[in-house]
Amino acid sequence: MSQPIEFHPSFAERSKAAVNDAHLRQSFRGAMDFLQAKRRAQFPDAAALETLRDLGADIRRYALANLPALLEQLEAQLTANGVKVHWAETPDEANAIVLDIARRHDATRMVKGKSMVSEEVGLNHAMAAAGIEALETDMGEYIVQLAGEGPSHIIMPAIHKTKQQIAELFAAKLPGVSYTDNVDELIRIGREVLRKKFAAADIGLSGVNFAVAETGTLYLVENEGNGRMCTTVPRVHIAITGIEKVVAKLDHVVPLNSLLPRSATGQPVETYQNFISRPRQPDELDGPDEVHLILLDNGRTQAYADVQLRATLQCIRCGACMNHCPVYARIGGHAYGTTYPGPIGAIISPHLLGLADTYPLAFASTLCGACAEVCPVRIPIPDILIRLRNEAQARPGTTAASLRGSGAARTAGISAIWRVWSLIYSRLGLYRLTSWFMSRGRALSPTEQGAWTKSRTPLVPAPKRLRDLLRERQR
Amino acid sequence: MNARTNILARLRAAPAGVPVPAPDVAAWHAAAGDMDSATRIERFRANIAAAHAEVHDTDIDSWPALLCGIAAQKGVRKLLVGKDAPEAAALAARAGGDLQLVRYEKPASEWRSEFFDDIDAALTPARSALADTGSLILWPDARAPRLMSLVPPLHFVLLDAASIHTDLYAAMTAERWADAMPTNALVISGPSKTADIQQTLAYGAHGPREVIVLLIGGAQA
Numbered sequence: 001m002s003q004p005i006e007f008h009p010s011f012a013e014r015s016k017a018a019v020n021d022a023h024l025r026q027s028f029r030g031a032m033d034f035l036q037a038k039r040r041a042q043f044p045d046a047a048a049l050e051t052l053r054d055l056g057a058d059i060r061r062y063a064l065a066n067l068p069a070l071l072e073q074l075e076a077q078l079t080a081n082g083v084k085v086h087w088a089e090t091p092d093e094a095n096a097i098v099l100d101i102a103r104r105h106d107a108t109r110m111v112k113g114k115s116m117v118s119e120e121v122g123l124n125h126a127m128a129a130a131g132i133e134a135l136e137t138d139m140g141e142y143i144v145q146l147a148g149e150g151p152s153h154i155i156m157p158a159i160h161k162t163k164q165q166i167a168e169l170f171a172a173k174l175p176g177v178s179y180t181d182n183v184d185e186l187i188r189i190g191r192e193v194l195r196k197k198f199a200a201a202d203i204g205l206s207g208v209n210f211a212v213a214e215t216g217t218l219y220l221v222e223n224e225g226n227g228r229m230c231t232t233v234p235r236v237h238i239a240i241t242g243i244e245k246v247v248a249k250l251d252h253v254v255p256l257n258s259l260l261p262r263s264a265t266g267q268p269v270e271t272y273q274n275f276i277s278r279p280r281q282p283d284e285l286d287g288p289d290e291v292h293l294i295l296l297d298n299g300r301t302q303a304y305a306d307v308q309l310r311a312t313l314q315c316i317r318c319g320a321c322m323n324h325c326p327v328y329a330r331i332g333g334h335a336y337g338t339t340y341p342g343p344i345g346a347i348i349s350p351h352l353l354g355l356a357d358t359y360p361l362a363f364a365s366t367l368c369g370a371c372a373e374v375c376p377v378r379i380p381i382p383d384i385l386i387r388l389r390n391e392a393q394a395r396p397g398t399t400a401a402s403l404r405g406s407g408a409a410r411t412a413g414i415s416a417i418w419r420v421w422s423l424i425y426s427r428l429g430l431y432r433l434t435s436w437f438m439s440r441g442r443a444l445s446p447t448e449q450g451a452w453t454k455s456r457t458p459l460v461p462a463p464k465r466l467r468d469l470l471r472e473r474q475r
Numbered sequence: 476m477n478a479r480t481n482i483l484a485r486l487r488a489a490p491a492g493v494p495v496p497a498p499d500v501a502a503w504h505a506a507a508g509d510m511d512s513a514t515r516i517e518r519f520r521a522n523i524a525a526a527h528a529e530v531h532d533t534d535i536d537s538w539p540a541l542l543c544g545i546a547a548q549k550g551v552r553k554l555l556v557g558k559d560a561p562e563a564a565a566l567a568a569r570a571g572g573d574l575q576l577v578r579y580e581k582p583a584s585e586w587r588s589e590f591f592d593d594i595d596a597a598l599t600p601a602r603s604a605l606a607d608t609g610s611l612i613l614w615p616d617a618r619a620p621r622l623m624s625l626v627p628p629l630h631f632v633l634l635d636a637a638s639i640h641t642d643l644y645a646a647m648t649a650e651r652w653a654d655a656m657p658t659n660a661l662v663i664s665g666p667s668k669t670a671d672i673q674q675t676l677a678y679g680a681h682g683p684r685e686v687i688v689l690l691i692g693g694a695q696a
């Protein structure tokens with residue numbers, strides 16, 4: 001499997017390192033405060049926001065309720081428009097489709113617009129292995145690619161870097177560039193380098209924000225113009241997206257995109273809303289000769305199979321949940337080790353990667369509810385986190401869903417504890433006897449109680465049982 | 476086709492869940508209300524200016540002179556115009572001196588390096604515009620290809636003030652987009668920008684650094 005998840009060090013170890021990295025904490029803290037304030041300023045009317053969120057949630061729920069039919073409609077419309085539609089169950093299949101298209105065109109140079117799904121399938125590695133240069137062209141993605149890292153935020157990939165770090169990176173990696181931490185100058189340098197790449201690329205790859213079934217339209221939003229470059233300049237455009245990104249009607253994108261940029265970065269609208277419906281027509285002078293859409297499953301059908309977990313697929317990838325998450329703000333995006341970090345990462349990753357490797361993410365939450373409060377499409381993230389915790393601890397075969405890796409957190413020790421607990425609690429005499437011994441034997445309580453005592457005082461049973469206290473009162 | 480069959484079969488096997496009625500975008504939009512034409516023009520102006528674009532008032536006869544003046548001031552030497560575009564003809568009568576009109580006649584792939592390196596500005600019409608976000612709607616075709624609004628560092632846009640809609644929903648419905656989408660429709664709100672380095676806003680990331688709107692008939696309204 002080509003997905004970039006790191007298992008060593010563990011999530012706990014990575015989080016600990018992140019929390020102790022003062023620079024990183026400062027970067028994230030500053031960015032999160034900034035983004036929260038900007039989002040607030042975009043929604044001055046609370047009632048209007050709630051109405052809009054209701055509509056946004058309805059649009060996404062409606063799309064999911066009709067998903068198979070809408071996917072077929074989307075495919076039929078796109079095909080009629082001259083766009084080739086491909087389906088992939090796994091990341092490897094998606095990469096194979098891209099490689100196949102590349103080979104048919106003898107392509108060696110690919111420019112990429114921002115696409116989290118391409119990160120999810122590990123596309124860059126697959127292309128590199130086949131001798132194809134896959135270059136990120138979103139400024140933030142370009143910076144993290146140059147640094148040999150992955151994005152730490154789904155909207156602002158280089159949010160963990162200071163401008164000084166980027167200045168050093170450019171000076172070290174780009175020939176003829178000397179150190180400057182002037183942001184305008186850094187962007188100008190990036191622009192110059194990437195312009196040449198756009199002009200020379202064989203293939204442009206992009207994500208999709210929404211795919212409109214009604215008209216067969218790929219809707220993409222961005223600020224920089226690199227997305228438009230990737231979808232217009234090279235002779236082949238390949239778009240890749242998850243099967244859940246479909247919406248029924250063209251006008252459904254209006255409320256969704258009223259929510260998306262304001263929730264994401266606190267800007268009223270993106271610079272470019274790009275509606276692509278077909279490849280270049282005979283009389284047109286630019287645009288790709290071929291347009292492809294790859295629809296990826298990669299575990300999404302598992303989420304879909306469960307009525308509660310299906311809500312995970314309503315996500316429009318705005319990143320507001322991570323911007324408001326007290327855990328994300330402290331550990332940053334890389335600590336999660338998954339393509340999608342933060343609250344959305346905790347609830348989607350188990351379907352992409354299996355619960356066995358990702359359940360610790362569901363436990364890394366205070367359940368404060370900030371994510372659900374800001375989610376523009378009303379995903380009940382804390383409820384889903386609790387559900388995933390239960391799934392992780394479940395005795396196999398006892399829950400409604402069949403999740404890959406279900407019960408993975410249920411160790412032999414935990415199973416034994418629950419067996420003893422249920423034995424004691426189901427027999428009154430045994431229960432009284434045990435509680436009598438515990439209250440009398442308080443002094444024997446261990447001072448080391450695993451994770452609990454790492455930052456808390458040990459738990460000690462009360463000196464008197466509840467029934468003893470009641471008896472005293474009744475006397 | 477195996478992946479397709481499997482994915483659709485898994486989706487169809489899933490339980491239905493609670494039924495969801497079709498979302499009523501029209502009702503939501505109606506509740507927000509429409510703007511009158513003077514408000515639309517005023518809001519368009521304010522919002523696109525906030526997005527860092529310039530707006531110049533003009534009329535159907537004097538815009539070529541205005542454009543030539545701005546072009547001279549900005550040091551534009553090569554201005555890209557659409558082949559057979561009506562605005563190109565109007566401008567050709569005026570242009571001269573330092574301003575050279577370049578016609579977009581060949582496919583982009585045949586003159587890429589000149590296009591990317593030598594063109595200083597482009598002129599395209601806007602189909603219409605949006606008041607609430609200060610956005611321009613472009614409907615690229617053979618007379619105003621897609622890359623004209625993207626590759627040159629400066630983008631001049633000719634806009635009729637009477638075509639400004641309240642918002643994207645109003646534009647889509649009035650212009651009946653869903654009946655016939657073009658190859659590529661664009662909604663553009665200002666010059667290209669990025670805040671990817673330490674949340675610091677910078678203009679001219681990959682697209683134009685400047686967007687200059689020549690607004691026809693906006694001053695009288």
Ligand code: SF4
Binds near residue numbers: 343377
């Ligand atoms: S879960 Fe909600 S808040 Fe988080 S990225 Fe998705 S849509 Fe945005």
